[in-house]
Amino acid sequence: MDEGLKNELQKQGVFTTTLEEIYNWGRRNSIWPLQFGLACCAIEMIATTMARYDLARFGAEVFRPSPRQADLMIVAGTVTKKMAPQVVRLYNQMAEPKYVIAMGACAISGGPFKQGYNVLKGIDRFIPVDVHIPGCPPRPEALIHAFMTLQRKIAEQELIGAAQPRHLNPDAPSEFPVPQYGEHDLQPPNNPKVWRAPALVR
Amino acid sequence: METLAQIKSRIEAAVPGATVQIISNDSPAAQNSLLVDRAHAVAVAQFLRDDAELKFDYCSNVTGVDWPQAELTEKIKIKKLVDGVEKEVEEVKKTIRPAYLEAVYHLYSMEKKHGPVILRMRTEDRAEKTHLPSLTPVWRSCEFQEREIFDLFGITFDGHPDLRRILMWEGYKDHPMRKDYVEPDDYEYEPTPHDEVLEKAKKHYPAAS
Ligand code: SF4
Numbered sequence: 426m427d428e429g430l431k432n433e434l435q436k437q438g439v440f441t442t443t444l445e446e447i448y449n450w451g452r453r454n455s456i457w458p459l460q461f462g463l464a465c466c467a468i469e470m471i472a473t474t475m476a477r478y479d480l481a482r483f484g485a486e487v488f489r490p491s492p493r494q495a496d497l498m499i500v501a502g503t504v505t506k507k508m509a510p511q512v513v514r515l516y517n518q519m520a521e522p523k524y525v526i527a528m529g530a531c532a533i534s535g536g537p538f539k540q541g542y543n544v545l546k547g548i549d550r551f552i553p554v555d556v557h558i559p560g561c562p563p564r565p566e567a568l569i570h571a572f573m574t575l576q577r578k579i580a581e582q583e584l585i586g587a588a589q590p591r592h593l594n595p596d597a598p599s600e601f602p603v604p605q606y607g608e609h610d611l612q613p614p615n616n617p618k619v620w621r622a623p624a625l626v627r
Numbered sequence: 628m629e630t631l632a633q634i635k636s637r638i639e640a641a642v643p644g645a646t647v648q649i650i651s652n653d654s655p656a657a658q659n660s661l662l663v664d665r666a667h668a669v670a671v672a673q674f675l676r677d678d679a680e681l682k683f684d685y686c687s688n689v690t691g692v693d694w695p696q697a698e699l700t701e702k703i704k705i706k707k708l709v710d711g712v713e714k715e716v717e718e719v720k721k722t723i724r725p726a727y728l729e730a731v732y733h734l735y736s737m738e739k740k741h742g743p744v745i746l747r748m749r750t751e752d753r754a755e756k757t758h759l760p761s762l763t764p765v766w767r768s769c770e771f772q773e774r775e776i777f778d779l780f781g782i783t784f785d786g787h788p789d790l791r792r793i794l795m796w797e798g799y800k801d802h803p804m805r806k807d808y809v810e811p812d813d814y815e816y817e818p819t820p821h822d823e824v825l826e827k828a829k830k831h832y833p834a835a836s
Binding site for chain 1: 794796798803815831
């Protein structure tokens with residue numbers, strides 16, 4: 426619809442929209458996060474939801490204790506190799522459409538424990554991540570910024586065509602293989618369909 | 628609190644057959660410790676806990692140390708006859724330190740408000756005979772920390788009520804805190820690699836064409 430005509434009509438009290446817009450508007454303003462935290466970053470996540478930062482302004486105050494009712498997984502904290510299968514399993518149990526924010530240096534790369542023997546070097550090795558936030562820990566503002574980035578991302582999704590979100594594409598996977606505990610490391614140590622080591626050129 | 632030497636002689640009097648050795652620490656901390664033999668360690672621990680003067684009722688920390696085999700060089704001065712004149716000359720003495728694993732316990736007394744006394748135990752070697760008696764029956768706070776040592780160093784604590792891995796999973800084969808542990812090669816980009824990390828990074832560079 427022509428933008429000028431839309432504005433004219435709006436002045437007369439007639440509102441027009443598209444199904445896509447209203448669908449995305451509804452989805453992006455009611456993203457319920459999954460209630461779980463893994464390490465120190467979770468404390469900042471908790472602070473974000475409380476009175477001072479008030480994540481409720483963005484429609485995300487309802488933290489769900491069940492993955493079946495959650496739309497967003499905030500991976501807040503260090504993902505140890507022992508915990509990684511459980512995180513992937515929780516992600517698999519969430520219903521589409523679902524999103525992931527990797528919060529903090531640990532969740533995006535292993536952070537201060539990157540060279541450690543027991544820490545996964547980023548949850549994006551096993552599940553697709555929508556927004557990465559650096560920081561150790563990121564401040565609540567950073568989490569809110571990530572949240573707004575995610576909302577913008579949802580607003581731009583098209584219901585048909587190439588920019589279609591994953592949950593509308595029946596061929597796209599919504600579950601990802603859960604890694605097994607191996608004798609020396611997780612098996613496999615990453616999911617090559619989701620993550621590839623950056624090429625090193627020097 | 629009594630000095631370490633006093634505690635040592637009292638232990639030897641109270642626990643017949645126990646061999647206790649004072650391990651001196653030459654660093655500025657000068658925190659000397661007691662090395663006890665495996666066979667009498669539980670009795671020694673019980674004595675330290677129950678003795679009316681010592682009352683070490685709290686074990687604050689248990690940790691492990693890996694000592695691989697090493698060649699120690701020591702400079703000693705000896706008197707020698709050189710051309711008929713007695714002179715002092717330096718000689719280098721080499722000794723081989725056998726490999727072993729060590730568990731270190733830090734003991735305090737809440738009641739007497741003193742401590743710490745540091746207790747050490749050593750395994751026979753670091754390959755197979757890696758057994759030590761568990762002190763969890765004496766101090767309950769050792770339970771998780773002995774499990775951690777079992778997990779990361781591979782010391783088996785006999786008499787522990789629930790000896791399982793604690794940080795890594797069941798079925799994991801390595802002991803990551805041992806000095807010869809080789810981590811899985813999942814190298815990722817590092818902005819300023821150096822030393823071992825640089826060596827590792829080089830293996831991941833594309834082959835020069
Ligand atoms: S990124 Fe920093 S604050 Fe966050 S979990 Fe890791 S260590 Fe803790």
